[in-house]
Amino acid sequence: FSNTYYLMWTEPGNNELTVREGETLSVLNQQVGGGWIEAQNSRGQTGLVPVDYLQVCLSTCLSYLSVCSTAGFEDDDGDDDDGEWDDDWDEGSMEGHAPGMGEVGPVWLYPQSPLDCEVTDPKKGSKMYGLKSYIEYQVIPTSTQRPVNHRYKHFDWLYERLLEKFGSAIAIPGLPDKQVTGRFEEQFIRGRMERLQGWMRRMCRHPVVCQSHVFTLFLTYQDQKEWKLGKRRAERDVAVGQMIFSLMDPEAPEMDSVEVDQKYEQYSRFTKAMDDGVKELLGVGQTHWKRCTGPLPKEYQRIGEAFINLSTVFSSSGYQGESTLTDALTSAGTIYQEVAEIVAEQPKRDLHFLLETNREYKGLLGCFPETLAVHKAAIEKVKDGDKMVAAGRISTQEKTTMKQRLSCMSYSLQAEMNHFHSNRIYDYNRVMQLYLEGQVKFYEEVPL
Amino acid sequence: FSNTYYLMWTEPGNNELTVREGETLSVLNQQVGGGWIEAQNSRGQTGLVPVDYLQVCLSTCLSYLSVCSTAGFEDDDGDDDDGEWDDDWDEGSMEGHAPGMGEVGPVWLYPQSPLDCEVTDPKKGSKMYGLKSYIEYQVIPTSTQRPVNHRYKHFDWLYERLLEKFGSAIAIPGLPDKQVTGRFEEQFIRGRMERLQGWMRRMCRHPVVCQSHVFTLFLTYQDQKEWKLGKRRAERDVAVGQMIFSLMDPEAPEMDSVEVDQKYEQYSRFTKAMDDGVKELLGVGQTHWKRCTGPLPKEYQRIGEAFINLSTVFSSSGYQGESTLTDALTSAGTIYQEVAEIVAEQPKRDLHFLLETNREYKGLLGCFPETLAVHKAAIEKVKDGDKMVAAGRISTQEKTTMKQRLSCMSYSLQAEMNHFHSNRIYDYNRVMQLYLEGQVKFYEEVPL
Known part of the structure; x- marks a missing residue:
């Protein structure tokens, strides 16, 4: 299967839009019915286009669908024709865990270079002369290695776009929980950042999402102007919901x-x-x-204290020859306090x-x-x-x-x-x- | 110090009892006052005897008091003159834990052979034609190696005698708790037996208690007749409470x-x-x-179940090549269930x-x-x-x-x-x- 598909359009009919092969359109209304959608071309002309003729997303990509050969991946070693998924993924971040044998059926067409990203370096920012504070994270994609800044609400915006566009076909998990109180506390910020990174990396790993316009915009926008323009375009995108099924071509029986x-x-x-x-x-x-971070280490801590305390009491006995015992008790007590820390840190x-x-x-x-x-x-x-x-x-x-x-x-x-x-x-x-x-x-x- | 002391009596006065050195008396009333007690000799004659002249228990022994030499035990090695306590105890059940150096001051005079005993073999007995059931334990002292039978209430009787007689001077700990419900359950019987044994062994280790009449009776009575006679005599014993201080001779300044x-x-x-x-x-x-016998192993058990359950779910995926994962999950689950058992048994x-x-x-x-x-x-x-x-x-x-x-x-x-x-x-x-x-x-x- 080839890597990219372009739109193929019929000749214009009554209120049909005249389009050329490879032309980029914006979908205005997908609920026209009868297998038609209303679209606008780059010159501003609008009209209906038959959905069934759509084979790929608007502009460069929406989703790729490829059917894996029945021979399985193991037999494909060294065969570059359909090895994109196999090689890139198997050799890349998912090494050793690709389905190894037999037929798995249809698979998304994976990009040649797997995408990944880092969410890091949370910084407090403010606007409106300091009246509003927020946390801004750096997002660094492996594709450009260039950091872009995003606030939680931008991630949320991205989530909404992805859900709207791909939610009928692709699992778009929710973002980490919003939280109002304590959101500037170090621990909360670290936890949220880690989960945002987990969410971003999962999205990066999805072959359809990672190649989508909106996702690419989020990761690689050059300046505020590009970001704002891209946002507006993405919000106007009507190739969303169940419509994306029309944009796929399984090229299979x-x-x-x-x-x-x-x-x-x-x-x-x-x-x-x-x-x-x-x-x-x-x-x-x-x-x-x-239990492991709360009561259990507290108990070990208290056992340790009890041993040490008993050792102190024993030392005060005035009786001779018990230093071996008091040393052993103190040592056991100290060990238990160390165990308490290890137990509490372990989870x-x-x-x-x-x-x-x-x-x-x-x-x-x-x-x-x-x-x-x-x-x-x-x-x-x-x-x-x-x-x-x-x-x-x-x-x-x-x-x-x-x-x-x-x-x-x-x-x-x-x-x-x-x-x-x-x-x-x-x-x-x-x-x-x-x-x-x-x-x-x-x-x-x-x-x- | 010699091992045994005998009573030494003054000549009889007004209503004083005439006694000979070494004679055995029964004390009838210790609350006569003025440093006198009322006693009865073996011929049935009664009268007052001055308490201050008493230097040792009635009959063979009550308590032994010896003052340890200031040179300490380490210096006494091989010196048999005052080595009873040192040797028997140090070489016996308490090896290595005798006070090793320096002066410890007064110590009880320890018996030459340390006494110990076993409480074992609980058996259900009944009397009154099966109307009353009870548990009888075998008590085997190291001195005779001959088992005697005792019920809990006999231990309780012994405790009461020891407390009454020695409680002012010696720590006589209480028996394990009485319990009415579930007292014939295996676990309860085992637990009680273990604690009775702990209590008996501790009493055996006490140099005054272990040589007392009542304790010897409890451990070595020959038949029911001797037991009943001995019981009656012990219950009539009036050399009890604070009176025993009069029966001691520290032989020290x-x-x-x-x-x-x-x-x-x-x-x-x-x-x-x-x-x-x-x-x-x-x-x-x-x-x-x-925690270690309840919630914690239950948690490990549940973690184990969750892993095994996930393994089962994964096996049903219909997806190829995940046997490594499902095997690992099952194995982890099984390990966690084993850990649960180990954790629960450990305490x-x-x-x-x-x-x-x-x-x-x-x-x-x-x-x-x-x-x-x-x-x-x-x-x-x-x-x-x-x-x-x-x-x-x-x-x-x-x-x-x-x-x-x-x-x-x-x-x-x-x-x-x-x-x-x-x-x-x-x-x-x-x-x-x-x-x-x-x-x-x-x-x-x-x-x-």
Whole structure:
């Protein structure tokens, strides 16, 4: 499959817009119906364009959909024709965790260079002559290595744009919680920054999101003018919501309805089950966190104090020959106070990552019900297709188009699920390794 | 010092009882006053005997008081003259923990062979045609190696006798708590048996208690007849309470009142401070016990379940190549469930002994306020001595006798405190060693 698709337009009809191949359009209204959208070209002319002819996003990219060869990735080694995803990802940040064998079905077309970014260096800023204070973070993408500044509300704006544009097909997890009180406290700022970075890096890893205009704007704007213009353009973007399914071309045979149903059921069941599992782990993990940072070290601390205190009392006995005992008690007491510190710090070293990863996945999994509901509605609509044709409400052609659209949606869902799965395997492998290593170090470190 | 003292009696006066040196008497009334007690000889004759002439217990032994040489124990090696305590104790069950150097002051005269006993083999018995059920324990003293049977109420009877007889001078800790409900449950019986054994062993270790008639009766009675006769005799014993101070002979110079005051203050301060320290350790230890046997392993168990559950969910993904991850998750889950068990069992292996020892010491320390109050009252009485002489309420001779009695009480208190200190050093050395070894094993055992 080639890397880029361009728009292909029909000749203009009644109030149809005349467009040329490769031309960039802005979508004005996607709810025109009957398979048409209202668009505007670069010269300001407006008119209707048939959705079904759209094969790719407006301007350079919206989403890429590619169908993985059935031979699997392992057989593709050294074959550069369809190796973009395989090589870049496998050799890059996700090394060793790409699906290794067999058929995984449709996958998004991954960019040749994986994108990543850093969120760092939070600084307090103010405006309106100091009346309003805010925290500004530096965001440094690997693509340009040039830092751009963003406040939390800019991240929130980006989230809203991504959700609106891709939310029907792609899991766009929410940002870390807003918080009003204490938002200038060091610990809060560090925590928020870490989660913003986690969120940004996850978005960077998504092949559709990372190549989108709005995301690129956010990471690489040159100056305030470009940022403001880009913002306005993004807010006017109407190629959003379910419309993006029309902009995809699976370049694969249409899926039959049984298979579409099965995929839906499978993903629905899996994401629900994983959501439950992640919430369970988060629940017990948070309880464990509280115990390990609160009462447990306090107890070790108090045991240590009790030993040291007893040692002091024993020293005051006036009885001879108990220095061995009082030394042992003091030493045990000191050790317990050290254990208290180690115990209290430990969760920050290992449990933290386990919980953060699961929090991210909770966020991701929270997106699927919505995405799957869109899918389910389309399935039901196609199932009603025959009746609607019989009732004269839609034409046979329209029914066929609906079926094709559903097939396309299903490919999109599969690509998104495959993206989710490969990320999940990578993330959980990594976090389990970190967690268990942390635990081993903990048990080795206890100074007994 | 020789090992045994016999009664020495004055010639009979008005209603005085004529007694011969070495004769055995029963004390009938110790509250006659004026330094006299009413006694009965083996021929049934009764009369008054001056308390101040008593130098040792009725029949063979009551208490032994010896003053340790100022040269200290280390210098006494190989010197058998005053080596009873040193050798038997140092070489016996208390090896390495005898006060090693310097002067410790008065000590009880320890028996040549240390006594110990086992409480074991609890059996359910019944009487009144099965209407009443009870648990009977076997008590096996090292002296005879012959088991005798006792119910809890017999231990309780023994405790009451020892408290009544020795409570003014010796710390007689209470028995493990009585409990009505669930007293036939295996766990309760085991726990009670262990604590009864702890109590018995501590009494065996006390040089005065272990040689007393009533204690010997309890451990070595031959048949029900001897037991019942012995019980009756012990219950009739009137050489109890503060009277036992009259039965002691420190064979040491009279202590001056400043030294008596200092000793009192020192012991009072120490036992109070240690009581606080022990209660603090018990408090935090019990909290820690509950956490380590309850919520903490439950949490590890739940973390384990959450990992295993996530592994199961992941296995159902239908996605290829995640067996490494699901195996790792299952393995981590299993390890956490093992950790849960180890964590839950651990307190029974180490914290248990730490807590039991401290419970015993809490019991022992609870005896000192009473003992010290007796002492304090005697101090105050002697301080009032001059006024009482001036008021003609007591004679100068009686005041001198009071002072001598107080000096004797103070020697007794010192001997008891020295016994307490050497036992304390031994017990805490041992329990800290066991506890820390247990903790080291725990951290090594965790299967990470």
